[in-house]
Amino acid sequence: LAKTTQPISMDSYEGQEVNITCSHNNIATNDYITWYQQFPSQGPRFIIQGYKTKVTNEVASLFIPADRKSSTLSLPRVSLSDTAVYYCLVRTGGFKTIFGAGTRLFVKA
Amino acid sequence: AAGVIQSPRHLIKEKRETATLKCYPIPRHDTVYWYQQGPGQDPQFLISFYEKMQSDKGSIPDRFSAQQFSDYHSELNMSSLELGDSALYFCASSMGQGREETQYFGPGTRLLVL
Numbered sequence A: 001l002a003k004t005t006q007p008i009s010m011d012s013y014e015g016q017e018v019n020i021t022c023s024h025n026n027i028a029t030n031d032y033i034t035w036y037q038q039f040p041s042q043g044p045r046f047i048i049q050g051y052k053t054k055v056t057n058e059v060a061s062l063f064i065p066a067d068r069k070s071s072t073l074s075l076p077r078v079s080l081s082d083t084a085v086y087y088c089l090v091r092t093g094g095f096k097t098i099f100g101a102g103t104r105l106f107v108k109a
Numbered sequence B: 001a002a003g004v005i006q007s008p009r010h011l012i013k014e015k016r017e018t019a020t021l022k023c024y025p026i027p028r029h030d031t032v033y034w035y036q037q038g039p040g041q042d043p044q045f046l047i048s049f050y051e052k053m054q055s056d057k058g059s060i061p062d063r064f065s066a067q068q069f070s071d072y073h074s075e076l077n078m079s080s081l082e083l084g085d086s087a088l089y090f091c092a093s094s095m096g097q098g099r100e101e102t103q104y105f106g107p108g109t110r111l112l113v114l
Helices: none
Strands: A009-013 A018-023 A032-038 A045-050 A053-056 A061-064 A070-075 A084-091 A103-108 B005-007 B010-013 B019-024 B031-037 B044-050 B053-057 B064-068 B074-078 B087-094 B109-113
Touching: A009 A018, A018 A084, A018 A103, A032 A061, A032 A070, A045 A053, A045 A061, A045 A070, A070 A084, B005 B087, B010 B019, B019 B087, B019 B109, B031 B074, B044 B064, B044 B074, B074 B087
Parallel strands: A009 A103, B010 B109
Antiparallel strands: A018 A070, A032 A045, A032 A084, A053 A061, A061 A070, A084 A103, B005 B019, B019 B074, B031 B044, B031 B087, B044 B053, B064 B074, B087 B109
16 A cells, blocks of 8 residues: 655645645555545545646645656645645555545644 | 535443444445544544445454445444544545545544543
8 A cells, every 4th residue: 555654744824825745655557646634523524636747626736746656735825724634645446545644734823 | 515424423432332333425425434533643444335345444443343234324333342442433435446536524423432
C-alpha cells in the first residue's frame, strides 16, 4: 500500500493561500489521490481527487506533477473555518484505505 | 443531498458489554467501510463490504464482527468491550469498487466504554 507523508502542522492567516504537499513515492500507475478535511468529532469530508496534472473545484485545487510522487492541495484565501486536519489518501486498489498522519492547519485572524 | 447515516450518534457501555453500530449508506452506494478513530489519532480502517460480501479487512479485533444486509446497510457488532474501544466509529460509503470511487463519511458514533 502506498504510504503518504505530510507535514504535521501548518499555520496561516486569514485570506492567505495555503499549500499542503503530500509525498507518495510508491504510488502505483492506477492509483488516485484524494484529499479529505476533518473537523474535531466529525467525519472526514471529501475535498478533491485527482490522477494527474491539475484538478480544480469550488473549494480547492490539486496539483500533481508528472511523476505523481507527490501532490499539493491548494486552498485559496483561507478563513478561520478552514482550521482542520487535512488528509492525503492514495487508493491502492481493493478497499483497504490507509489514513496517514494528516496535516493540522491552524488559521489565525 | 442524502448523506451517510449512522446510529446511534452516542453510546455509553460498560466493560464486557456488547454494542451494535449501524450505518446506512448513501442511496445506490453498494460499498461500506468502517473506521475507528481514537482520541487524537488518525482514522484506522477496520473492514469493508461490497455487494453484501466482506471485501477487505484491516485492524479489526476478533471481538468485532460486521455484515452488510440486503438493503446495503451495515452493522458493526462489538463484544466484550474494553476501555480501549472508546473511540469515534465512522462509516463511509461509495459506489462500486473502483480506485477512483470517492468514500463519503458519516457523522460517526462516539462510543464510550466505562
